[in-house]
Amino acid sequence: MITERSSANGRGAGTTYRIHIGADHSGLELSRTLQHELAALGFDVVDHGPAACDAQDDYPAFCISAAESVARDINDNRHSLGIVIGGSGNGEQIAANKVRGIRAALVWNESTARVARQHNDANVIALGAREHTPEECLKLAVLFLQEPFTQDSRHKRRIAQIADYETCLTPLACETSRRDALARMDRTGE
Numbered sequence: 027m028i029t030e031r032s033s034a035n036g037r038g039a040g041t042t043y044r045i046h047i048g049a050d051h052s053g054l055e056l057s058r059t060l061q062h063e064l065a066a067l068g069f070d071v072v073d074h075g076p077a078a079c080d081a082q083d084d085y086p087a088f089c090i091s092a093a094e095s096v097a098r099d100i101n102d103n104r105h106s107l108g109i110v111i112g113g114s115g116n117g118e119q120i121a122a123n124k125v126r127g128i129r130a131a132l133v134w135n136e137s138t139a140r141v142a143r144q145h146n147d148a149n150v151i152a153l154g155a156r157e158h159t160p161e162e163c164l165k166l167a168v169l170f171l172q173e174p175f176t177q178d179s180r181h182k183r184r185i186a187q188i189a190d191y192e193t194c195l196t197p198l199a200c201e202t203s204r205r206d207a208l209a210r211m212d213r214t215g216e
């Protein structure tokens with residue numbers, strides 16, 4: 027069973043992770059493989075489609091559905107992460123990142139899988155099913171899911187700036203937030 031404790035992510039203990047997965051026709055087979063393997067590892071897996079292979083289907087709805095559920099769960103203090111899958115992962119990442127509160131990272135090697143959690147506290151990853159073998163993708167997904175966020179103040183500060191921009195939609199808000207964060211660090215020595 028993969029839990030908060032065994033995944034050592036420092037955000038609590040004893041809670042099973044929920045993983046929301048969405049794909050398109052090019053990622054469907056990989057999505058099914060990952061769902062099977064991650065469920066076997068003890069994750070609580072939620073499938074956001076597609077239900078069947080249709081070469082004409084479009085990835086945004088499936089990926090946005092998965093990302094919205096991650097965001098909703100996080101708002102409800104439930105520990106959830108997401109995986110969106112397409113041919114390249116690019117469009118899937120772009121779609122997921124349109125959801126407020128989502129930080130989706132395109133993961134394409136072991137380093138980007140780890141750093142997506144360590145530095146970015148990413149809550150969704152995008153994988154390109156046409157770029158890797160299923161075994162590679164499983165490895166990347168597990169690396170991501172088990173890696174903790176460092177909690178370093180510089181990373182928190184940058185993530186907060188993105189969140190500020192997302193809320194206010196003005197670059198000035200980012201700059202203000204950066205100045206406030208730097209001033210706060212001066213005061214507290216953080």
Ligand SMILES: O=C(CO)[C@H](O)[C@H](O)COP(=O)(O)O
Nearest residue numbers: 052112113114115116117118
């Ligand atoms: O990776 C993707 C988007 O980033 C899609 O999966 C890809 O564009 C689908 O291509 P096609 O319709 O030619 O199968």
